[in-house]
Amino acid sequence: MIYYLLMRLLQAGFVLIGITAVCFIVLHLTGDPAALLLPENATEEDYDNIRKTMGFDRPLYIQFFDYMKNAFSMDFGHSFQQNQPAFKIVMERLPATIELAIVAFVIALLIAIPVGMISALRRGSKIDIASTFSALLGQSMPNFWLGLILIFFFSLYLDLFPTSGRISFGMSNEAETKFFMLEGIFTFNFSLFSDAFLHALLPSITVGLYSSAKLTRLVRSSMLEVLSEDYVRTARAKGLSNFTVIGYHAFKNASIPLVTLGGIELGLLLGGTVVTETVFAWPGVGLLTVQALQNDDFPVIQASVFLLAFIFVFVNLAVDILYAFLDPRIRYS
Amino acid sequence: MNTSVNNSLSAKATNLKGQIWTLIESITRYKPAFFGAIILGSLLFIAIFAPLVSPFDPNLQFPTEARVGPFTYLEGSDRFVLLGTDQVGRDQLSRIIYASRVTLLVSFFAVIISCLIGTLVGLLAGYYRGWFDIIAMRWVDISLAFPFELLALSIVAVTGPSLTIVIIILSLRIWVVYARVVRGSTLSIREKDYINGAKAIGAGELRILVRYVLPNVLTPVLVVSTLYIGRMILIESSLSFLGIGVPATTPTWGGILGDGRAYIDTAWWIAFFPGLAIMITVLSVNLLGDWLRDYFDPKIDI
Amino acid sequence: MTNEMLELKDIKKYYDAPGFFLGKKTNKLRALDGINLSISVGQKIGIVGESGCGKSTLSKVIMRLIEPTSGMIKLFGEDITSVTPQVLNKIRKNIQIIFQDPFSSLNPRMRIGEIISEPLYIHERVFPDQIKSQVLEIMTAVGLTEEFFDRYPHQLSGGQRQRVGIARALILKPKIIIADEPVSALDVSIQAQLLNLLNKLHEDYNLTLIFISHDISVVQHTCDKIAVMYLGQIIEMGDANSLIQNPKHPYTEALISAVPQINFSEELNKDKIVLHGDVPTAFSPPSGCRFHTRCIYVKERCKKDVPVLAEINRAHYLACHYPLTVI
Numbered sequence: 029m030i031y032y033l034l035m036r037l038l039q040a041g042f043v044l045i046g047i048t049a050v051c052f053i054v055l056h057l058t059g060d061p062a063a064l065l066l067p068e069n070a071t072e073e074d075y076d077n078i079r080k081t082m083g084f085d086r087p088l089y090i091q092f093f094d095y096m097k098n099a100f101s102m103d104f105g106h107s108f109q110q111n112q113p114a115f116k117i118v119m120e121r122l123p124a125t126i127e128l129a130i131v132a133f134v135i136a137l138l139i140a141i142p143v144g145m146i147s148a149l150r151r152g153s154k155i156d157i158a159s160t161f162s163a164l165l166g167q168s169m170p171n172f173w174l175g176l177i178l179i180f181f182f183s184l185y186l187d188l189f190p191t192s193g194r195i196s197f198g199m200s201n202e203a204e205t206k207f208f209m210l211e212g213i214f215t216f217n218f219s220l221f222s223d224a225f226l227h228a229l230l231p232s233i234t235v236g237l238y239s240s241a242k243l244t245r246l247v248r249s250s251m252l253e254v255l256s257e258d259y260v261r262t263a264r265a266k267g268l269s270n271f272t273v274i275g276y277h278a279f280k281n282a283s284i285p286l287v288t289l290g291g292i293e294l295g296l297l298l299g300g301t302v303v304t305e306t307v308f309a310w311p312g313v314g315l316l317t318v319q320a321l322q323n324d325d326f327p328v329i330q331a332s333v334f335l336l337a338f339i340f341v342f343v344n345l346a347v348d349i350l351y352a353f354l355d356p357r358i359r360y361s
Numbered sequence: 362m363n364t365s366v367n368n369s370l371s372a373k374a375t376n377l378k379g380q381i382w383t384l385i386e387s388i389t390r391y392k393p394a395f396f397g398a399i400i401l402g403s404l405l406f407i408a409i410f411a412p413l414v415s416p417f418d419p420n421l422q423f424p425t426e427a428r429v430g431p432f433t434y435l436e437g438s439d440r441f442v443l444l445g446t447d448q449v450g451r452d453q454l455s456r457i458i459y460a461s462r463v464t465l466l467v468s469f470f471a472v473i474i475s476c477l478i479g480t481l482v483g484l485l486a487g488y489y490r491g492w493f494d495i496i497a498m499r500w501v502d503i504s505l506a507f508p509f510e511l512l513a514l515s516i517v518a519v520t521g522p523s524l525t526i527v528i529i530i531l532s533l534r535i536w537v538v539y540a541r542v543v544r545g546s547t548l549s550i551r552e553k554d555y556i557n558g559a560k561a562i563g564a565g566e567l568r569i570l571v572r573y574v575l576p577n578v579l580t581p582v583l584v585v586s587t588l589y590i591g592r593m594i595l596i597e598s599s600l601s602f603l604g605i606g607v608p609a610t611t612p613t614w615g616g617i618l619g620d621g622r623a624y625i626d627t628a629w630w631i632a633f634f635p636g637l638a639i640m641i642t643v644l645s646v647n648l649l650g651d652w653l654r655d656y657f658d659p660k661i662d663i
Numbered sequence: 664m665t666n667e668m669l670e671l672k673d674i675k676k677y678y679d680a681p682g683f684f685l686g687k688k689t690n691k692l693r694a695l696d697g698i699n700l701s702i703s704v705g706q707k708i709g710i711v712g713e714s715g716c717g718k719s720t721l722s723k724v725i726m727r728l729i730e731p732t733s734g735m736i737k738l739f740g741e742d743i744t745s746v747t748p749q750v751l752n753k754i755r756k757n758i759q760i761i762f763q764d765p766f767s768s769l770n771p772r773m774r775i776g777e778i779i780s781e782p783l784y785i786h787e788r789v790f791p792d793q794i795k796s797q798v799l800e801i802m803t804a805v806g807l808t809e810e811f812f813d814r815y816p817h818q819l820s821g822g823q824r825q826r827v828g829i830a831r832a833l834i835l836k837p838k839i840i841i842a843d844e845p846v847s848a849l850d851v852s853i854q855a856q857l858l859n860l861l862n863k864l865h866e867d868y869n870l871t872l873i874f875i876s877h878d879i880s881v882v883q884h885t886c887d888k889i890a891v892m893y894l895g896q897i898i899e900m901g902d903a904n905s906l907i908q909n910p911k912h913p914y915t916e917a918l919i920s921a922v923p924q925i926n927f928s929e930e931l932n933k934d935k936i937v938l939h940g941d942v943p944t945a946f947s948p949p950s951g952c953r954f955h956t957r958c959i960y961v962k963e964r965c966k967k968d969v970p971v972l973a974e975i976n977r978a979h980y981l982a983c984h985y986p987l988t989v990i
Binding site: 039044169174180302 | 393426427497502503512516517591595598599601602604605615621622625626629632633635636637640641643644647648651
């Protein structure tokens with residue numbers, strides 16, 4: 029198992045280096061990185077300055093090491109728009125994206141696990157067919173389209189939910205941290221929580237639907253496989269109640285692939301938030317990146333790409349470690 | 362000395378004509394896949410014959426007739442706009458029809474490129490093993506963990522939106538799936554006796570790979586292709602929606618949707634119909650792909 | 664000596680067991696442990712043994728489909744153990760092999776005609792129309808009619824596929840054919856047909872036949888010389904009929920007695936020799952005589968000394984400390 033974990037760690041390291049390298053290459057793609065790092069109204073003097081301080085005239089491999097050093101110490105330069113360190117800006121927006129991803133993930137699981145299990149248990153029935161088809165439908169929908177439809181229907185037409193943003197104007201003053209919902213729960217600030225939650229519901233559904241569809245199918249097929257195994261028959265023969273058999277024994281084994289793929293989904297969700305944040309004007313890292321793209325704010329782009337990738341790799345690694353603990357086969361290989 | 366042989370083709374014929382017939386037979390029996398096949402066929406037809414099928418020129422702007430709802434007859438330009446007009450008065454239906462071309466083009470090319478690269482790498486890795494295999498598989502694992510959409514973002518940040526970049530990025534994302542699947546198949550095929558037989562009669566490596574291994578590996582390749590086309594269409598439309606995919610001058614479904622976003626409260630149809638088109642297309646592809654996978658080998662791990 | 668078509672001298676094939684630690688002595692799988700064999704022109708030799716004795720490995724080593732760990736292979740008097748692939752390819756025209764499993768020995772994506780004509784394409788630059796006539800000729804010789812030419816393997820029965828395998832092996836008119844359990848996967852009635860076919864081809868084409876099987880009755884039917892293998896070694900070898908009538912090695916005796924007889928009275932009178940225990944693993948063969956753990960006549964010496972294959976009669980070889988005497 030140590031071998032397995034070491035390999036995963038090494039891989040994660042490689043991916044991070046790879047990402048840094050890619051950002052570095054992209055930076056130098058046009059040949060004049062200075063032009064990318066300076067805002068439009070920069071003077072000749074600024075150009076000279078930056079060339080000297082960044083050392084663009086040095087050999088590339090030296091620059092690369094420097095770049096890596098900077099990246100890992102989280103120095104990406106300053107944003108053009110806001111004249112603050114790029115990384116700081118990105119970090120400020122992180123809690124929003126994290127909350128969104130978590131709520132989406134929870135919703136996805138809340139749908140996937142029950143629906144998947146019922147589908148497996150009542151295989152071939154109308155419920156099964158309906159839910160399988162819905163899952164397929166969910167995986168075929170572009171999530172930004174779904175988001176727009178949800179806004180149109182629930183927010184504009186039915187006026188049930190706010191159309192955008194994270195929290196109502198003025199409410200943000202009530203919160204100390206940027207984790208509005210979590211804080212609302214932990215400080216028993218119900219109005220804060222409910223306000224934040226209402227804002228978050230539609231976006232989370234949008235982000236989570238694709239994952240929930242995928243996970244439903246996964247739960248279903250995993251359960252089907254497990255249910256046909258001999259040990260389920262044995263458990264039933266032992267006289268255990270159906271509920272124990274299914275709820276505990278079967279589910280425990282069926283959940284192993286769920287954990288791995290679920291974890292990967294969580295990582296993917298982070299990427300998926302980019303589009304949804306744009307649709308719902310959710311002030312997270314994704315929206316920041318898109319705005320930065322439109323404004324050619326390259327330091328911010330670099331910082332957010334790197335950060336998101338880092339989180340993604342980290343989540344994958346965590347999932348791999350968790351998997352090693354769950355699956356005895358890996359543990360003893 | 363011989364017993365008389367059954368002349369009819371068995372259910373799993375391996376020659377091409379027989380396979381196609383049994384495939385068609387099977388599809389018609391399984392309704393969802395049939396539905397998917399019909400839709401895709403129509404889509405292909407529409408995309409290829411867009412100029413003939415499209416009621417109007419998609420680029421003609423009639424600012425006075427902007428944001429008109431579906432099912433309306435416009436007197437000024439003498440048009441019946443089935444799906445309404447967009448913010449500068451262009452007929453939505455025609456735009457969507459023409460945009461289908463881009464969608465199909467992009468996914469088609471991306472699939473072809475990834476398929477070629479992935480199959481080649483998978484074949485060589487699976488057949489020869491050794492260091493190439495080890496490196497290739499490490500690369501595949503890393504690729505699967507690599508967030509490609511972010512890569513797309515950063516490249517486009519520098520180069521600006523471009524059709525070629527989108528295709529390249531999609532291919533980079535997908536080729537590893539092919540490599541993995543092909544490698545798996547190759548590993549099991551190379552142990553079979555007919556490979557030994559080929560070596561025994563003196564066949565060279567190239568001949569063995571092309572004549573003996575490759576044709577037997579094609580089934581999973583086909584299944585992967587159909588299953589991933591849907592995902593690629595979705596990714597491409599996301600990129601176009603954000604404005605970082607295909608340049609805005611060429612209409613794509615994602616792009617039209619992106620334009621329509623600002624008008625969701627006044628002209629919801631601008632955003633609705635392209636999204637519907639995407640969903641129907643991807644659904645059909647997925648239905649077909651699922652059925653194909655069940656037909657050939659339900660246990661394929663993708 | 665010059666009459667010998669094929670000679671194997673002290674052929675060994677060891678496989679490394681997957682070991683976890685470098686530097687530690689890993690166990691070796693001794694698939695072939697010192698095989699000495701010589702085959703003359705026109706002979707039909709049968710190699711018999713149970714699963715795991717190494718006979719399939721031997722068949723592949725002879726053709727160098729698997730490389731021997733050590734030892735020498737001589738073909739027509741020339742050492743081919745380490746010749747280059749180019750030379751080997753030319754040599755392969757002279758030895759061909761028929762495989763055991765008719766289902767996996769033919770490429771499912773090639774038509775029968777293509778399968779049989781492959782060797783011609785590879786070795787000789789022959790024109791397509793000439794190829795077809797040669798292929799049809801061979802097909803007739805193995806008993807397949809012309810209508811099979813365009814069919815695919817899955818449309819043929821097991822027996823028919825084996826005929827295709829034979830045709831493919833024959834088309835280059837090789838001098839030696841190795842048949843690796845060619846009938847084991849077939850129904851008994853088909854087996855008889857195919858064995859007769861092999862005999863006939865042996866005569867018509869002046870072949871030398873190496874027949875590998877686990878079934879000694881089959882081998883007796885076809886071959887004039889038999890070699891019995893156990894755990895990677897030849898333990899008895901000699902003329903087919905005399906070996907079957909008077910086996911000198913306990914293992915051979917057991918193999919023969921295991922064959923069901925149709926004649927009832929003989930069947931009831933004979934006691935079957937039942938070997939106890941399972942075949943030991945080839946990873947660490949028993950000390951001394953490898954067979955001693957299952958031999959019903961085992962004595963002290965058998966556990967310590969390794970018996971060497973020696974000629975006890977004219978052209979009869981045996982590796983045993985206590986040869987059986989005629990009862």
